[in-house]
Each structure stands twice: as C-alpha cells, then as structure tokens.
Amino acid sequence: MDLWRLWIRRMHSFWQVLREEGLATPAPGQTQPRAPHSVTGGTLILMLVLAVTISQRRSAHETPPPAAG
Numbered sequence: 001m002d003l004w005r006l007w008i009r010r011m012h013s014f015w016q017v018l019r020e021e022g023l024a025t026p027a028p029g030q031t032q033p034r035a036p037h038s039v040t041g042g043t044l045i046l047m048l049v050l051a052v053t054i055s056q057r058r059s060a061h062e063t064p065p066p067a068a069g
Contacts, residue, residue, distance in 0.1 A: 018024040 015024065
C-alpha cells in the first residue's frame, strides 16, 4: 500500500491532474479556452424559455374567475 501511495504521489500530483482535466487556471500570459457559442446561446435560450414559462404560470394564477352572469 505504501508503494501505491508513493507512486500516486510522484506520478499523479494534484496540479498535474488539474492540467490533464483542463481545470487548472492558465499561467500568466496564457488565455483560457472559451466555451463554444452554441453552448452559450443554448443556455441563454433555455433561460429565456424558463422565464417566459414562469411568467405565464404566474399570470394564469392571478386571473380572477369569470363573473357568473
């Protein structure tokens, strides 16, 4: 077990795993890759649909029932 821990400690440092997974912050002067426009656009559309749905549900609950005539 100690050999396993030593191997993990030497071969798989925390920072190396972050770099391999793309989670490490870039070094000064480097730029981080941006999300594709389709992901950003899809997120905005999803938020818009959610906002419209919520507003429609609220307005449907606030409408008084028709008066019996």
